[in-house]
Structure formats: C-alpha cells, structure tokens
Amino acid sequence: MHAHVTRLADIFAMLGGVILFVIVMVTTTNTGAFILDRILAPVGVNVSGLPGYEDFVQLAISGAALMFFPYTQASRGHVAVDLFVANAPMVVKRVLDHMWLILTAAVALFLAYWMINGLLESRSDAAVAGVLGWPIWPFYIPGIASMILWAIVSVSQIFGDARYA
Amino acid sequence: MLDPITIGVVGLVVLFALLMLRMPVGIAMILVGVGGTYALSLSVPYVRFVPYIRQFKSLLWENVANYDLSVVPLFVLMGYIAAEARLSSDLFKGLEALLSRLRGGVAMAAIAACGGFGAVCGSSLATAATMGKVALPELKKLGYADRLSAGALAAGGTLGILIPPSVALVIYAIIVEGSILKMFQAAVLPGLLAVLSFILVVAIQVRINPSLAPEPRPMPRDERNIALKRLFPVIAIFGAIILGLGFGLFTPTPAASIGVFMIAAYGFVLRALTGEGLNLKGLRRAVQATAITSGMIYLILFGAEVLKGFFTRSGLPQALSDWAATSGLDPMLVLVIMLIAFVILGCFMESLAMILVVVPFFWPTLIALNGGEYVSAADAAFGMDIEDLKIWFGILALIVVELGLITPPVGLNVFIISSLAKDTPMSTVFRGVMPFLGSEVIRVALIILIPALTLTIPRLIGG
Amino acid sequence: QDVTLIMHHFLPPVANAHKVMLEPWAQTIEAESDGRIDIEIYPAMSMGGKPSELYGQVRDGTADIVWTLLGYTPGVFPRTEVFELPRVHKGSARDTTIALNASLDLLAEDFKDIHVLFLHANDGNLIHSASTPITTFEDVAGMKLRTPGRSGAWTIEAMGAEPVSLPVPAVPESMAKGVIDGALTTYEIVPALKLQELEKYTAELPNGDRFGTAVFMVAMNQDAYDALPDDLKAVIDANSTVNVAAEIGQMWEDFEVEGIAALDAAGVTRTVFSAEEGAKFDAANDTVVTRWIDEVSSKGIDGAALVDAARAAVAKAEAQ
Numbered sequence: 001m002h003a004h005v006t007r008l009a010d011i012f013a014m015l016g017g018v019i020l021f022v023i024v025m026v027t028t029t030n031t032g033a034f035i036l037d038r039i040l041a042p043v044g045v046n047v048s049g050l051p052g053y054e055d056f057v058q059l060a061i062s063g064a065a066l067m068f069f070p071y072t073q074a075s076r077g078h079v080a081v082d083l084f085v086a087n088a089p090m091v092v093k094r095v096l097d098h099m100w101l102i103l104t105a106a107v108a109l110f111l112a113y114w115m116i117n118g119l120l121e122s123r124s125d126a127a128v129a130g131v132l133g134w135p136i137w138p139f140y141i142p143g144i145a146s147m148i149l150w151a152i153v154s155v156s157q158i159f160g161d162a163r164y165a
Numbered sequence: 166m167l168d169p170i171t172i173g174v175v176g177l178v179v180l181f182a183l184l185m186l187r188m189p190v191g192i193a194m195i196l197v198g199v200g201g202t203y204a205l206s207l208s209v210p211y212v213r214f215v216p217y218i219r220q221f222k223s224l225l226w227e228n229v230a231n232y233d234l235s236v237v238p239l240f241v242l243m244g245y246i247a248a249e250a251r252l253s254s255d256l257f258k259g260l261e262a263l264l265s266r267l268r269g270g271v272a273m274a275a276i277a278a279c280g281g282f283g284a285v286c287g288s289s290l291a292t293a294a295t296m297g298k299v300a301l302p303e304l305k306k307l308g309y310a311d312r313l314s315a316g317a318l319a320a321g322g323t324l325g326i327l328i329p330p331s332v333a334l335v336i337y338a339i340i341v342e343g344s345i346l347k348m349f350q351a352a353v354l355p356g357l358l359a360v361l362s363f364i365l366v367v368a369i370q371v372r373i374n375p376s377l378a379p380e381p382r383p384m385p386r387d388e389r390n391i392a393l394k395r396l397f398p399v400i401a402i403f404g405a406i407i408l409g410l411g412f413g414l415f416t417p418t419p420a421a422s423i424g425v426f427m428i429a430a431y432g433f434v435l436r437a438l439t440g441e442g443l444n445l446k447g448l449r450r451a452v453q454a455t456a457i458t459s460g461m462i463y464l465i466l467f468g469a470e471v472l473k474g475f476f477t478r479s480g481l482p483q484a485l486s487d488w489a490a491t492s493g494l495d496p497m498l499v500l501v502i503m504l505i506a507f508v509i510l511g512c513f514m515e516s517l518a519m520i521l522v523v524v525p526f527f528w529p530t531l532i533a534l535n536g537g538e539y540v541s542a543a544d545a546a547f548g549m550d551i552e553d554l555k556i557w558f559g560i561l562a563l564i565v566v567e568l569g570l571i572t573p574p575v576g577l578n579v580f581i582i583s584s585l586a587k588d589t590p591m592s593t594v595f596r597g598v599m600p601f602l603g604s605e606v607i608r609v610a611l612i613i614l615i616p617a618l619t620l621t622i623p624r625l626i627g628g
Numbered sequence: 629q630d631v632t633l634i635m636h637h638f639l640p641p642v643a644n645a646h647k648v649m650l651e652p653w654a655q656t657i658e659a660e661s662d663g664r665i666d667i668e669i670y671p672a673m674s675m676g677g678k679p680s681e682l683y684g685q686v687r688d689g690t691a692d693i694v695w696t697l698l699g700y701t702p703g704v705f706p707r708t709e710v711f712e713l714p715r716v717h718k719g720s721a722r723d724t725t726i727a728l729n730a731s732l733d734l735l736a737e738d739f740k741d742i743h744v745l746f747l748h749a750n751d752g753n754l755i756h757s758a759s760t761p762i763t764t765f766e767d768v769a770g771m772k773l774r775t776p777g778r779s780g781a782w783t784i785e786a787m788g789a790e791p792v793s794l795p796v797p798a799v800p801e802s803m804a805k806g807v808i809d810g811a812l813t814t815y816e817i818v819p820a821l822k823l824q825e826l827e828k829y830t831a832e833l834p835n836g837d838r839f840g841t842a843v844f845m846v847a848m849n850q851d852a853y854d855a856l857p858d859d860l861k862a863v864i865d866a867n868s869t870v871n872v873a874a875e876i877g878q879m880w881e882d883f884e885v886e887g888i889a890a891l892d893a894a895g896v897t898r899t900v901f902s903a904e905e906g907a908k909f910d911a912a913n914d915t916v917v918t919r920w921i922d923e924v925s926s927k928g929i930d931g932a933a934l935v936d937a938a939r940a941a942v943a944k945a946e947a948q
C-alpha cells in the first residue's frame with residue numbers, strides 16, 4: 001500500500017515537472033518573440049508574443065505547485081524543527097510523528113473539501129482568466145486531487161514509513 | 166474573555182511550542198491561523214468564524230496561481246538541472262585549474278564555485294549539497310584538512326541564497342511588496358564581497374597554519390586545458406543569466422525559464438558529444454528534487470498567508486509598530502536587536518519559514534521607527550526612504566538568516582556537509598565554519614554602516 | 629456603538645480611493661449613525677487573500693464591506709461589464725457612475741448574492757507610451773500594451789496592438805525594461821506608478837472620449853445588511869447608490885488632476901487625436917462592442933439591449 005501510494009505521488013510530481021517544462025517552453029518562445037521583435041523593429045517587422053501568456057503561466061503553475069505536495073510528503077520534505085525532539089525517547093518521537101501525520105491528513109482533507117466548494121462556486125460564477133478567457137474551475141482539479149493524495153500519503157506513512165519514528 | 170492582542174501573543178507562543186514538538190512548519194502555521202481566528206471570534210464580535218472558514222474555497226488556489234511566484238520552482242529546477250548536467254563539476258574543475266598554484270587554492274576554488282553556482286541556484290542547501298558532492302572528494306584526495314574543506318563548503322553553500330537568484334529574496338520581496346529585481350540587484354555587491362571575504366579567510370588560515378592545506382601543485386597541462394575548455398561555456402551560460410537578470414534584459418520568470426532551457430539544452434548536447442552531461446534519468450532526479458523543495462516552499466507560503474489573516478485580526482503587528490514608534494528607542498539599536506533575533510531563531514528554524522513568520526512583525530515596526538511610510542530620506546531615522554529601507558533591511562536579514570545555516574546547534578548546511586563527508590564529525594565542521602562566521606559578522610557590520618553597498622546597483626540600474 | 633463593520637480593500641492607505649473616498653464615506657456613516665456604526669478599514673489586503681478574492685469575502689461575510697474592481701473576477705459580472713466598453717463609457721467618471729447606479733435594476737442578476745452600496749467608474753483609459761510617439765491610428769499597431777482587463781484587451785486587439793496582462797505593481801518595471809511599450813490606463817494612476825518618469829507620450833481621443841473604463845464596487849454582505857435595525861439601514865441607504873453617485877463620480881474626475889499635473893511637469897507630450905484619426909479609433913472600438921454583444925449573447929444575455937440601455941443611461945447622466 002505504502003509503496004503504491006509513494007509511486008503515485010512520484011507520478012504527480014512528474015506531471016508537475018511536465019507542467020514546469022511547458023511553462024519553460026512557452027516562456028522561452030514568448031521571450032524569443034520579444035527579442036526578435038526588438039531586433040526586427042528597425043526594419044519594420046512586428047513579431048507578436050503569445051497573447052495571454054501571463055494568464056497561462058498563472059493557471060499552469062497553480063497545477064504544478066499543488067501537485068508537488070504529495071511527493072514532498074512522501075519524501076518527508078515538509079520542513080519541521082528537529083532540535084528539541086531529536087534526543088527524546090523513541091516512543092515519544094513515534095507518538096508525535098503519528099499525531100502530526102494524522103493532523104496533516106486532516107488539514108489536507110479540509111483543504112480538499114473547501115477547494116471542491118471553490119471549484120463549484122467558480123463554475124457557477126463562470127469566472128474566467130482575463131485575457132485568455134479560459135474558465136478557471138478546471139484548474140482546481142489538479143489541486144483537489146493532490147490534496148486528497150497528500151492525505152493518503154500521510155496516512156500511509158503511519159503504517160509504512162518509520163523514517164521519523 | 167481575552168483581548169485580541171493577548172490572543173495574538175498566545176497564538177505566537179503556541180506556534181513556537183508546536184514547532185518545538187516537530188510539527189511540520191506549514192501545518193503549524195495553518196493550525197494556529199485557524200485556531201487563533203476561532204479564539205478571536207469568541208471574544209471579538211466582528212470576527213466571525215464560519216464566514217472566515219469559507220474563504221478556504223479560494224485561498225489556497227489563489228495563493229499558488231501566482232505569476233510572480235512561478236520563479237520559485239523555476240529557479241529551483243534550474244539549480245538541480247545544472248547539478249545533474251555536471252555544470253557544477255565543470256565549474257569547480259575550471260576554477261581549480263586557475264587557482265591550484267596558490268596554497269589553499271583548491272579550497273578557494275570550491276568557494277568561488279559555490280558563488281558561481283549560486284548564480285543559477287536559488288537555495289543554500291542545494292548549493293552546499295551540490296558543490297559538497299563535487300569538491301569534498303577532490304579536497305580529501307589532495308590532502309586538505311577536513312576542518313578547512315568542510316568549513317569552506319558549509320560557508321560557501323550560504324552563497325546560494327545571497328548571490329541572485331535567491332528564493333529567500335523572492336519571498337521577502339513579496340512580503341514587503343518590493344521589486345524582486347531590485348532585491349536581486351542589491352544582493353550583487355554583498356554577494357561578491359562574501360565570496361572575496363571567504364577566500365580571504367582561507368588565505369589567512371593557511372598562512373597561520375600551513376598544515377591545513379597541502380603544498381600547491383599546479384594541475385597537469387592536459388587536465389588543465391580540458392578543465393579550462395569546459396569552464397567557458399559554463400561561465401557563458403551563468404553569465405548570460407545573471408547579466409540578463411541584473412541588467413534589464415529579462416524580468417525574473419523569463420530569466421528563469423531561459424536559464425532552465427539553456428542549461429538543459431547544453432546538458433543534453435554535452436551528453437551527446439562526450440557521454441557525460443544530462444540524460445533523462447538525471448532530468449527525472451532534478452524534477453523530483455524540485456518537487457520536494459517547491460512543495461515545501463509553497464506549503465509554508467500558504468501557511469504564512471493563513472497566519473497573516475489571524476495576526477492582522479488580532480491587531481498584534483499594529484500594536485507592536487505603534488509601540489515602537491512612541492517608545493523613543495534608538496532605531497539602530499532596534500535594528501541590531503532584530504538582526505540578533507534572526508540569528509537566534511536561525512539556530513533552530515528553517516530560513517524561509519523564519520522570514521515568513523518574523524518579517525511581517527519586524528517590517529511594520531521598522532517603518533514606524535524610520536518615521537512612517539511616506540517619510541522622505543532627509544527626515545528618516547535611517548536616512549533613507551521606505552523603498553531603500555526595504556532593500557537594505559532585506560539584504561541584512563538575508564545575511565543573518567543565512568548565518569543560521571552554519572551556526573550550532575542546527576546548521577542545515579553543516580548537516581549536509583557532514584553527511585556528505587562521512588568520516589568528518591559534525592563538531593569538526595562547526596569548528597571549521599567558525600572563522601567564516603567571524604568574517605560574516607564583519608560583513609554585516611559593514612553593510613549596516615555603509616548602506617551604499619546594497620543601494621548603489623539598484624539605483625544605478627533602476628527600473 | 630452597536631455594530632462594527634469590517635471593510636477590506638486592496639490599495640494602501642495613501643491611495644486616493646482610501647483617503648478621499650472610503651475613509652470619509654465611513655466617517656459619514658459613523659457620524660450620521662451617532663456613532664452606533666463603527667467601520668474599521670483594513671487596507672492593502674491586510675486581512676489576507678488576493679484582490680480577486682474580495683468578492684468572495686464579502687459574499688461569504690469574511691469581510692462586511694469590500695471595495696473591489698469587478699475586473700478582478702472576469703466573467704462573474706457579465707452584465708455590468710457593458711459600462712466598461714469604449715463607446716458606452718464616453719469619458720466621464722461622473723456620468724458613467726451616475727448611469728451605473730441608476731441602472732442597478734437592469735444589472736440586478738450580477739449582484740444577487742450581495743448588497744451593493746455603490747458602483748463607480750474611473751475617468752477612463754488612454755494610451756500611455758514609453759517611447760513611441762503616437763499621433764495616428766497606425767502608430768498604435770504592434771505596440772505591446774498592458775491591459776486593464778478583459779474588455780481592455782479587446783480594445784487593444786482592435787487597434788492591432790498586443791494586450792499584455794500584468795499585475796499593476798509590475799507595470800513600471802516592465803515598462804522600464806521594454807517588456808511592454810506602454811499601457812492602456814488612466815491619468816489617475818500616474819503618480820502612484822511614477823509613470824511620468826517612465827513615459828514620454830500619452831494619447832487620448834477627441835471630445836474627451838476614452839478607451840473604456842473600469843467598474844468598481846463598494847458592496848456589503850447581505851446578511852450583515854439585513855441584520856441592521858431599520859434606522860441604521862436608513863443611514864446606510866442615504867449614503868448608497870444614486871444618493872452618492874454624482875459625488876463619487878466627480879471625485880474620480882478630480883483624481884485625474886494630480887496625474888495630469890505630474891505628466892506636464894515631467895514634460896510628457898500629451899496628444900489628442902485629430903477628429904479624422906478619432907473616427908478610425910471609433911470604428912475599431914465599435915468592433916469591441918460587437919464582440920462583447922456576441923460573447924454575452926452566448927450566455928443568454930441580451931447584449932444589444934444592454935448596450936442601448938447603458939448608452940441611454942450615460943446620455944441621461946450627461947444631460948443632468
């Protein structure tokens with residue numbers, strides 16, 4: 001179970017990475033067009049950038065950022081202050097770790113629940129991105145899925161991951 | 166019923182208590198923000214809890230759907246790809262070829278390489294880890310004392326957040342609503358000063374105690390030629406990024422994207438030509454590392470947003486700055502106390518989390534002490550207007566935050582170096598870092614006394 | 629006092645909107661209620677969230693009152709957008725503000741979840757250019773202009789230029805770096821962004837016309853309003869919609885004075901297009917109106933009727 005969940009978190013992280021590379025390509029194209037435009041301006045040639053580029057980056061990064069959360073959890077990457085508990089007895093460490101994992105799962109589910117409401121509201125409001133005019137609500141989906149997976153990863157660590165216990 | 170400000174103070178205390186019990190920082194921030202607002206709703210009629218909770222519909226998504234913040238994962242990715250494409254080792258070998266004639270020269274090369282790598286990497290930990298991996302084995306092989314090489318790399322790693330780009334500066338600029346670009350420009354001179362002073366520390370140490378470093382042995386000619394040949398493309402790429410960013414060709418997100426593109430492309434070409442460089446496996450590792458770092462950063466950023474809502478409603482930051490404005494305290498003294506508080510907190514807290522928790526309290530207080538938001542430079546207590554104060558304080562805070570990475574008991578850079586150099590105990594690394602710490606204190610004093618060190622470049626370039 | 633109301637908005641306290649519009653408005657309410665209503669203003673998003681979340685905050689009651697820009701949530705106020713269009717908004721914040729508040733029945737569907745205190749417009753957009761001199765319609769083609777919003781982007785496209793969407797604070801930096809060639813925005817914003825130091829030319833339409841405007845609202849949470857006793861509701865009502873429209877609209881016209889003075893002092897060339905060139909822009913702007921009608925029609929809104937009604941309301945306000 002733990003291994004499968006970790007693998008899924010890895011896949012989410014990779015998808016987030018793909019989104020980052022798409023942003024890199026789109027930005028590089030847009031900036032390339034900008035530089036060409038500068039170079040060719042004296043000869044009267046206009047090179048147009050990608051309209052709505054900033055909207056695109058904003059929508060795309062929202063997916064990538066949240067898709068990283070489960071993998072960060074799977075790698076125990078959400079920072080914590082280690083100093084004071086480092087020398088505590090093993091049983092104390094384990095109890096604390098399990099408590100925080102349950103709490104993390106609860107927070108993740110809380111966020112998922114409210115994001116689902118946010119998606120529904122954004123859809124019924126018909127909110128769109130300014131220049132692109134794309135509807136906003138589909139961009140809530142990666143985040144919601146990521147919050148749910150984050151909760152599952154945290155719970156699975158109680159059983160399958162003794163790294164901090 | 167407690168008054169709101171008391172609830173704010175209790176919230177702060179609870180936050181630190183939870184952190185000490187090793188609750189993940191982001192989770193603790195969210196919990197205290199929500200719990201604290203609940204406590205406020207019990208005693209303050211106009212704070213209503215149920216409507217407050219409903220804003221979580223959009224709060225997280227709007228927090229991450231942010232064009233400005235997109236530079237954070239991109240700069241992180243750029244650093245990790247540069248490491249996977251072995252640009253880090255090309256950089257170090259090239260500098261070693263240039264400096265190996267000097268006693269302690271290879272340790273100096275390691276520091277300079279840390280500084281150079283800092284130009285593509287936004288994080289200290291990644292810089293320390295990457296350059297440690299590359300340079301520590303070489304220094305060991307040549308016979309450098311563990312103390313010197315580990316100290317040099319732990320300290321050199323801190324250049325990762327000082328030399329732009331810097332994730333910490335992006336976060337700071339967003340908190341104080343300043344320009345990311347100007348913060349980067351302001352960090353250039355202090356960053357160069359840091360590289361030079363660390364190199365000087367090595368030179369002084371080996372002069373006093375020659376046994377720390379072996380007899381200088383110039384690199385063999387063939388090896389040297391290859392190393393120099395590989396150094397040039399690295400310098401060209403890194404230079405293009407830093408010049409493009411600093412001298413106004415690009416704004417941060419395009420600079421980061423083009424950086425990622427160029428480095429990945431160079432890495433793949435290198436691979437095709439020489440068999441060394443970037444492959445898909447390396448790219449995958451870079452993305453995984455980026456995911457971990459970015460996920461961590463985005464969570465504490467969101468936690469800080471939740472916490473901000475609570476503290477604003479409690480009125481605590483406002484009360485603090487009102488008090489500071491009327492207390493008659495010497496502004497310079499308060500500034501120094503703040504910087505010392507950063508160092509103490511940095512002894513056990515992660516640097517970004519620290520910036521996010523502490524700056525929202527310190528910044529309004531500093532504005533009040535300086536004479537308000539709209540004070541002119543001539544009337545201001547620190548002799549500069551709010552825009553300059555933003556920059557100056559940001560760089561000072563960054564340097565002292567970065568000190569926390571190499572001070573005991575929790576110095577994350579020290580942990581990384583000691584885990585990389587498996588037979589070097591932690592205490593040796595801390596001992597090795599001490600002389601560098603000394604130079605940092607001098608540097609902080611210089612920047613306090615000569616604000617021009619930070620303000621000159623942003624003023625000259627403007628924008 | 630009986631009630632404390634929290635007002636949340638997105639600009640710092642130094643902004644005209646805060647110190648000239650919102651603060652005095654709140655003080656009037658406090659005074660006329662004999663201190664029974666206390667309004668606490670939280671500027672600069674200090675209660676948390678992004679400006680685009682202000683509408684959600686007032687709808688859910690996180691804040692009791694917000695001041696927000698409708699353009700922060702594109703698509704959410706499809707009807708009211710008509711007043712942002714060029715050729716509907718002519719060039720007067722006063723006229724369009726009066727028209728907006730007189731048309732609330734027509735726009736009711738957009739605001740069914742909140743209690744509108746008042747809507748207002750700014751004086752309208754003109755072309756700000758960093759270094760390109762603009763005297764003709766053709767001069768604008770190919771320029772990269774920061775757009776003030778969705779209909780602004782269409783206006784820019786209609787001129788053959790390229791709309792760039794950027795957060796407001798990024799405008800000066802992007803203009804200095806040449807990432808944008810200029811912006812479609814107001815005179816009012818000039819001092820706040822120090823545009824007078826960054827640009828050499830501005831250009832506006834003949835007869836005081838502008839390239840559309842932005843619509844703002846001050847709105848109250850419906851439950852918070854309903855919970856007020858009748859005499860306090862009356863105090864709020866006396867300072868709402870049609871009762872304050874002329875005054876608020878005039879305020880936004882006056883906000884321009886400072887910006888224009890800053891530009892003149894800095895030696896920025898301010899051009900007014902000739903009648904001949906103005907006709908070309910009018911033709912382009914007519915296509916924006918058509919585009920808008922087509923777009924809202926697909927949502928089942930009678931766009932053509934809204935345009936007619938809005939134009940009539942603006943004309944009526946102009947005559948007052």
Ligand code: NA
Nearest residue numbers: 283286325330
């Ligand atoms: Na850096």
Ligand code: NA
Nearest residue numbers: 512569572575
């Ligand atoms: Na430390």
